[in-house]
Amino acid sequence: MTVTIANRYEPTGNTDAGGMGEILECVDLHLKRRVIIKRLQLGIDERRLLDEQKALVKVRSKHVVQLYDIVELDSGKKANKAIVLEYIDGNNLAIGAFAPDRTYLGVIWQIACGLRDIHHAGVIHRDIKPTNIRLDSEGVVKIIDFGLARSRDEAKTRGVVGTPVFMAPELWGNDTVSFNSSIDVYAFGVTALALLNQRVPAELGSMPPKPVSVSSLVATFPKIPNEIMATLVSCLEHTPAHRPTMAAVQKIIERRLLENAHRALVVMDGKIHHLDSKSRKITLNAGSVGSIAIEYNGYEFTVVTVSGNVFINNTVAKMGTSMPGCCVITFGTGSNRRFVTFDVSHPEVMP
Amino acid sequence: MKVGDVVSDRYRVTGTIGSGGMQDVYLAEDLLIGVDVALKTPQPGQQNKRFSQSAIIAAKVNHHNVAKTLDYIEENGRLFLIEEFVPGETLDVKLDRFGAVDPHLAARVFHHLSKGVAASHHAGVVHRDLKPSNVIAEPGVNLHHLKITDFGIATLTAEVFADAAKDGDLTRSTSGTIRGALPFMAPEMMFRAPGDHPGPEADIWSLGAMMFKVMTGIYPFGVYLQAAVNVQTRNRAQWPSFMTRNAQYQPLATELQSVVDACLSYDAKDRPTADDLVRQISGVCYINVHRSEGVINNLIQNGYSGFINEGADPVFFSMESVYGERRPAIQKNNRVCYSKFPGSPRYRGHPIVVID
Numbered sequence: 001m002t003v004t005i006a007n008r009y010e011p012t013g014n015t016d017a018g019g020m021g022e023i024l025e026c027v028d029l030h031l032k033r034r035v036i037i038k039r040l041q042l043g044i045d046e047r048r049l050l051d052e053q054k055a056l057v058k059v060r061s062k063h064v065v066q067l068y069d070i071v072e073l074d075s076g077k078k079a080n081k082a083i084v085l086e087y088i089d090g091n092n093l094a095i096g097a098f099a100p101d102r103t104y105l106g107v108i109w110q111i112a113c114g115l116r117d118i119h120h121a122g123v124i125h126r127d128i129k130p131t132n133i134r135l136d137s138e139g140v141v142k143i144i145d146f147g148l149a150r151s152r153d154e155a156k157t158r159g160v161v162g163t164p165v166f167m168a169p170e171l172w173g174n175d176t177v178s179f180n181s182s183i184d185v186y187a188f189g190v191t192a193l194a195l196l197n198q199r200v201p202a203e204l205g206s207m208p209p210k211p212v213s214v215s216s217l218v219a220t221f222p223k224i225p226n227e228i229m230a231t232l233v234s235c236l237e238h239t240p241a242h243r244p245t246m247a248a249v250q251k252i253i254e255r256r257l258l259e260n261a262h263r264a265l266v267v268m269d270g271k272i273h274h275l276d277s278k279s280r281k282i283t284l285n286a287g288s289v290g291s292i293a294i295e296y297n298g299y300e301f302t303v304v305t306v307s308g309n310v311f312i313n314n315t316v317a318k319m320g321t322s323m324p325g326c327c328v329i330t331f332g333t334g335s336n337r338r339f340v341t342f343d344v345s346h347p348e349v350m351p
Numbered sequence: 352m353k354v355g356d357v358v359s360d361r362y363r364v365t366g367t368i369g370s371g372g373m374q375d376v377y378l379a380e381d382l383l384i385g386v387d388v389a390l391k392t393p394q395p396g397q398q399n400k401r402f403s404q405s406a407i408i409a410a411k412v413n414h415h416n417v418a419k420t421l422d423y424i425e426e427n428g429r430l431f432l433i434e435e436f437v438p439g440e441t442l443d444v445k446l447d448r449f450g451a452v453d454p455h456l457a458a459r460v461f462h463h464l465s466k467g468v469a470a471s472h473h474a475g476v477v478h479r480d481l482k483p484s485n486v487i488a489e490p491g492v493n494l495h496h497l498k499i500t501d502f503g504i505a506t507l508t509a510e511v512f513a514d515a516a517k518d519g520d521l522t523r524s525t526s527g528t529i530r531g532a533l534p535f536m537a538p539e540m541m542f543r544a545p546g547d548h549p550g551p552e553a554d555i556w557s558l559g560a561m562m563f564k565v566m567t568g569i570y571p572f573g574v575y576l577q578a579a580v581n582v583q584t585r586n587r588a589q590w591p592s593f594m595t596r597n598a599q600y601q602p603l604a605t606e607l608q609s610v611v612d613a614c615l616s617y618d619a620k621d622r623p624t625a626d627d628l629v630r631q632i633s634g635v636c637y638i639n640v641h642r643s644e645g646v647i648n649n650l651i652q653n654g655y656s657g658f659i660n661e662g663a664d665p666v667f668f669s670m671e672s673v674y675g676e677r678r679p680a681i682q683k684n685n686r687v688c689y690s691k692f693p694g695s696p697r698y699r700g701h702p703i704v705v706i707d
Binding site: 031054058062068086137138267270315346350 | 383384385386406407410411413414415419420421422423424435455459462463466469470473598599601602603633634635636637638639640669671690692693694695696697699701
């Protein structure tokens, strides 16, 4: 027999296997769509969890699941609060599911974007791991299962029986240790490695985790670009303060996703030239006044040679100067100055 | 409804957002969760069944470029749809300020709208009334966080359209709803026979017509009934020459023009799908740098260049960077939208668009 919840949510009978009955899939009879209802555990954490859920609504991140409603669940003795969330059509991420390719980088970039948004709302997720991240049918990463009823003690207990590998070293300490959003950064680092189809180094899997050497990580994941690996290594720092912010991590991955995708439009004397990954270098000559050569290195456009009087946005052009996004290159100083426009653009990285 | 009214013990009306042809829209506070929401309710005389149907259709779409349907309530014989409240203004209000949007900012708009339309088509939902007043953008000149709203509105307007079609000619209708939609309406919508149900291709036409308006400031087929006549006689406005006059805008403008041209194919089957559009536009390079709004207070070099007032740090610009028919000046046309890049001694602005 199914009981309709709050006069509008009818259980479909599907429950999350790992959820031990905490998670109910229902149909919202008002809007004829599926929703997910999650029971909050009784106790002091209920208020904190509801406050966090409300804080997350205000961030309006595309990577956070929408909260629709808060209802009372009758569970025999006591009324128990539950949250009604949007149903995400898609699949949870699985350990070992990705090859180290562009698709993978796109996914970890989205996870980083989501965690940046969550931290921006002042919320710590507390349980980042592949199975708490869902990829919806439009290819958008959704971070799910927000630290629901997982106080630090519980996380510890659960960890030992379940998923210790994602827990930051400081969580393994004594009960009085405090933690901050950098535990999510650590968990992100482990998650990013666990998603790859290679075994993570044993140091990460020991309880508590041991520091892992850069050389063993590089040897295990040779196809991960250097700067991405360096970032993941810093996420795994045992000193929380040494871990980067998720905003910084997101920027580094985004830069990589734009590798070789930029384009510069160069207009000299009304003539249009393009610089991109296929045509990387241009030399601009203004007779005896000066000349400049600019080359694309896959990330930015830099001055490789310059001679005579050449200025970029009115600053003397020097070898190694990186071109500002949009600028004017000026040859000469007098009334016979010649101007060249140089505009850098790139595709927008979007989920 | 009036300020202070509470719906379902949860949504307290705090203001009026506006009213479309079929429904009134209010700003309300969600007392349970503590966020602002948009509360929509049908205008008197509307069929309740259609309103509830429209809510169910809208609720199927789940994408960040579409305003989320959050709740639906029937209370004391009144119907309410609760939608995500998007702070900002509708795209038609933005376009009134911009006149024409430069190709770089326009590409961004095109990209985001295509994503939203693609997601809705994947969910089997066709909007059928895409137009700038159904797109909400964040406050200011950045045109970020675009969200399409009023999915499901076609269910409300269907009857109006069907009645008009029964008379044999939609274009003779005096309905405000139809007249407002005509400038962006696909030919197969305008000239449909009773019982015809135009498919997703109709949204692609509307998207193309919208992007034409965004980049040029011009309605591709004119307004009201003139639009219908021009669609029938295949008399579309030319792309204005200012789009391609400047070599700095010409390559991107040409690229976007060809995509819009394909969307505005008179034969529905010649149009790209929303997925095609997303594929094409996600590879398009554009200058996607924060936009600011400023006032020009100084022109130099016989008006060839000038400065945008930013207090202690004015931004230099050249007339070469200006997109659109309107040229910046000190008295009139002195308000601009621009991005800025490091320079000496001043930042340099580019692109520059005169706004109201």
